[in-house]
Amino acid sequence: MKNWIYHLGLAAIAVLCLLSIFGAFLGAENARAFFNSVPLAAWWIGFTILLVMSIAAFRALHNRSMLFLMHAGCVLILLGGLWGSRAGQKMTASILGKPWIESSYLKLYPGRQSSTAYRATDGQPLDLGFSVALNDFQIHYYDNPATVLLIQSDLGQWEIPSGKGAEYLLSARAGKVRVLETFSNLKIRMENGKPVASEGPAVESNPAWLLEFVSPDGRATQQFVFEKFAGHAMPGYPFLVTPQKRGMIRDYISDVQVFRDGHPVAAKQIEVNYPLHYAGFHIYQDSYGQDEMGQYSVLQVVPDQGVRLVFGGYVLLTIGLVVHFARKVNTHRRHGGCS
């Protein structure tokens, strides 16, 4: 019986190795689907049972604590993986009678809050049971980023430098564009009943550009573009212009607060590598973007089911491996090494 279990275990390791190689050729998404499919779920359960049986059957694993730790660590990792899988999460939610909230995304604008996330798999809205407010969102660059102007219309999309004076040909049908003025703090004052744009005091900031579009028939149209109201399309303007920063990003940070029943329950500045943990979920800084409503931050909400088991398994496995093999090498050395 013990021989059978050992040979079966050896074969299972070889098969898992081959499956991993096969999965590597599928790409991450297909591999995830493959390793979570029903036959593979049966395989994972069988593999876990085999490991438990081997711990029960082999006396060496009971007498040698480090060997036991290594195998118990593997069992914990597999159990954590099974419990944290989609099927495991779904089953737990149905047993506990709770709504199943799987990995989803929150799109938040500064100053807004939301309790609705959108499921990663199909975009379906999910109620989190708590709301997340974005107090502030910041992007930090390694060096001063250059600003470019993204011009969009039905005729196409172009990107031009934001420096004053230069003229750019968009296309034969769209015509030309010229940056007439640049402002770091645009102020509008009235002169003889007409609005006039001018540079305001440097203590405030309202970066803006005055562009002139010249159509192929020679008709010129002037258009203001504001950094703080990016993507704002003025009625009658044929072009949507969005200033965008270009540079190597060092970090992007969302200052968030979590509310439950209207009361703040958690707060953190979420960065990549530093998520917020609340009520069995990790909330991550995922990405950011800009649309007609301004800049927004995308946060990822991920349930943490099974993670503690997996990490506990890593700790047991690491302790077992380091101590067991250190002893093994030490024993060989004390017996004269292999010179």
Next chain:
Amino acid sequence: MQLKYSNEGILIYAMMAVVAVGLMLRVMRKKQASVFAACLACLVGLSAWGLRWITVEHIPMQNMFEVFLTLGVFLLPVGLAARRFTGIDHPSDGLGDFILTLILLFPAGFVFSDAPQKLPPALQSPLFGPHVAVYMLSYVLLAKAALQAGLGLYYHNRSAKPSSGQLSCEDHELSAYLLVCLGFPLLSMGLFLGSVWGKLAWGDWWGWDPKELWSLACWLMYLFYFHWRYLFRQKMPRANCVCVILGLVFIIITLLWVNLSNLFKGMHNYAS
């Protein structure tokens, strides 16, 4: 082929030259002089590595140039430490260290670009250094193990019995086993630290990325080797040696093919 004229590049070439001299001295059986050459090579290599750290302002393990530089620079000191730990003192092991150092420094010196790169947000993790460092250490030890396994196979295939003082296939197989005993816990720690980092950065402790799957295959290969060797001990030295060599083949695939080939698209592409 890309020659490097930066200070790091010149130091890499200097280290390669000292290592080549050390190798020749080793072949000529001038052990003391070769040890001196190894120490000098370590100093030159560590200078290149330190200079690179200052230039890029982060631990130099981000791209392929830095990875091969790290592997090449640390092989000799790690080899020396491994000899102390295991008691392995074959002439072939010392010779192998010089050859492996030259092989590992070659891509850093002539193949990969040394253009400095800034760290993207995901790589600015306290786990970046430990994760890559333990992987590098394990790769060095497992490469040395594969060299011993290769020698084991070579002597196994020779029909003549080794003369007195010469090492047999079993001796090399045992050396390979001891080196894998040192490298495998580090390989495991690299895998686990990567998984913890993945959870903190991307929300998942396992993302089924091609690099992750090849790393798992690599880990499973050595796991298979240990279970196989426990079953057959040294009755099948040839099969044991083949397992260790296959492990290194998987490491090379994980380190090079997955990063450089368009066949495996994934989130580890920044390493290329």
